[in-house]
Amino acid sequence: MSKFKPGGKKDEPEVSTASLPDIIFMLLFFFMVVTVMRESELKIKVKTPQATELTKLQEKSLVNYIHIGRPTKNYQEQYGTSPKIQLGDKISDIEDIPLFLENHKASVPEKLQFKITTSLKVDSDVTMGIVTDVKEKLRKSGQVKVNYSAKKRTEDL
């Protein structure tokens, strides 16, 4: 009767690798829950500043996003290096903002339209000139609820 080889198990692996995929699945579930499908690829670099007086945006469907920043390396020959506005997935001009707002408004039921907020995601290094122009355009289009996107500041000033 020799079910067991003398000298212990030398050929079979000691560590069971069946638990390895479980660890990976855990990481995967974490990412699936915490992240959101990126809506559109950002052609501009946007690093938002830090602030302390933050409010969370509640209803995602009632928010439209305006990104302002300098074009990334790949797009620099095409668009230059000065700050640009990105609405949706393409780099646009200030004059395109009213149409963009109207399109988004059309997807929101009329009763809730007054709740629409525009989230301005602006890079920290951008100068105020273009931001002031965008704000003026928003005011002219009647869009007064604005949210300056920012990260929570951890250190003191």
Add this chain to the structure above:
Amino acid sequence: MARVRAKDRLKNEVNAGSMADIAFLLLIFFLVTTTILEDSGILVKLPEWSEEPPEDVQLNSRNIYSVLVNSNNDLLVRKTPMAVRELREDTKLFITNPSNDPTLADSPKQAIVSLKNDRGTSYNAYMEVYNELRAAYNEIWDEQAQIRYGKNYDDCTKAEQKGVRDDFPLVISEAESTNFGEES
């Protein structure tokens, strides 16, 4: 001869290595196509647009707290330079005016904070200043809510919050930007 029967063998038939490969693939897919969305920021209500130019206000009358940021990101408050970290306390002092200083606001209801920046000011500097001004108001509201109702402003009912806000209205008026240092 002892025959080892199939059911006596406790062998792990499934190769777990390929399961890990599938999981890695899915993980890399998610890492590439998603982002951790940040959806918080400073909520602001812009003034409505009107075609008439705003009335000229005397920049240094008693009830006006003028804050200027130039294209060098320096801060000038009521014609004296100031560091950003001092702005919050100074603004609170101006609005509440506990010692009834004649150079500070008459009453909190009449206090107006006027913010003016240059087109060349960096957005970061603007946000720092705006954040401090908002923080000053939020702290005043918190203190008032504590005095009146014994709880934080956020824990008060809508009516109580409105009461506090009516006595200490948030008035941050943004003037037309100057244009000394805009980048081309």
